[in-house]
Amino acid sequence: DIVLTQTPPTLSATIGQSVSISCRSSQSLLDSDGDTYLNWLLQRPGQSPQLLIYSVSNLESGVPNRFSGSGSETDFTLKISGVEAEDLGLYYCMQTTHAPLTFGGGTKLELK
Amino acid sequence: QIQLVQSGPELKKPGESVKISCKASGYTFTDYAMHWVKQAPGKGLKWMGWINTYTGKAAYADDFKGRFVFSLEASASTANLQISNLKNEDTATYFCARGPYFDYWGQGVLVTVSS
Numbered sequence: 430d431i432v433l434t435q436t437p438p439t440l441s442a443t444i445g446q447s448v449s450i451s452c453r454s455s456q457s458l459l460d461s462d463g464d465t466y467l468n469w470l471l472q473r474p475g476q477s478p479q480l481l482i483y484s485v486s487n488l489e490s491g492v493p494n495r496f497s498g499s500g501s502e503t504d505f506t507l508k509i510s511g512v513e514a515e516d517l518g519l520y521y522c523m524q525t526t527h528a529p530l531t532f533g534g535g536t537k538l539e540l541k
Numbered sequence: 542q543i544q545l546v547q548s549g550p551e552l553k554k555p556g557e558s559v560k561i562s563c564k565a566s567g568y569t570f571t572d573y574a575m576h577w578v579k580q581a582p583g584k585g586l587k588w589m590g591w592i593n594t595y596t597g598k599a600a601y602a603d604d605f606k607g608r609f610v611f612s613l614e615a616s617a618s619t620a621n622l623q624i625s626n627l628k629n630e631d632t633a634t635y636f637c638a639r640g641p642y643f644d645y646w647g648q649g650v651l652v653t654v655s656s
Contacts, residue, residue, distance in 0.1 A: 468643060470586075477636060477646040478578075478586065489644060521586055525641060529602040530576070530588040 431456055433522050433533035441541040442512045450536045452505040452522035459502055459526070466525040469498055469507045473518040481520075482507065512538070543567035545637055547647035553654050558625045561650045563637030570618035571595045574640035577611060577622050580649070581633045591640060592620060627654045 432455040442448050458465045469482040480489045482498035485505060495510045509516055517540060522533040548562040563575065577589040590601035592611040599611040610623045620637055634649040 466641075470643070472586075477649055478638075478643070479646070480642060480644045483642045483644070489642075523586070523588075523643070525643075528600070529590075532586040532588065535585050 430529055431458070431524055431527050431531045433524060433531055435522060435533035435536050437536060438534065439537045439539065441539055443541050444512060444514060446512050447508065447510045448512060448538070450507045450520055452507070452533050454503045454505070454524060456527070457502045458524050465501065467500070467505050468523050468525065470521045470523060471516070471518050472521065478521065543645050545639065545645050545647035547637060547650045550651045551653065553627050553652065554656055555627055555629060555654055557627050558623065559627060559652055560621055560623045561635055561652070563620045563647050565618045565620070565639070571615060575620040576638045576640050576643065578636040578638055579633045580636065594620065624652070629654050
């Protein structure tokens, strides 16, 4: 199974600060069709997960453009350019290139 | 608007069965796969498997083979998850999510297994 390792596990930020979360995969997530199926999700407290970014760098409709994704093969990054209060919660990367689908362990973004 | 609305919370005893539903609206149900995800209390997300909403064929992650069954009521745009012979470790919130990008999620169903 693909293991996704997220760092850091916890991130403390002030409002307006820019932060990054790393997701490292145990194998390349480049699919034979040429796409890389690495998504980023946010789960706010008491809520369902919400898709932020799909296929590494594509912003889901309705998601603010302060969120951006980058990376390739095994190393991926989610960046938030100017944290807002509504961004607090648990961030997960997930891969859908290889079965079984897997999630990272999560990164908790909290206010400093 | 697109919605996935799941059934309500369940309290069950070990050995019992439970059936959770996920009703889709706002899109053509059979055009998108449905995935199931488990979240134990205070833990992360775990993919359980998925069902092809057009053919009805299901695939399960290894940890969810045997007691877990995905099914459809396609005429009602509904996907179901049935868990038999419930164990304490099945206590969790179960989410349905639309494939392939997990762009819509149900609100989750808390299943509590306790004697």
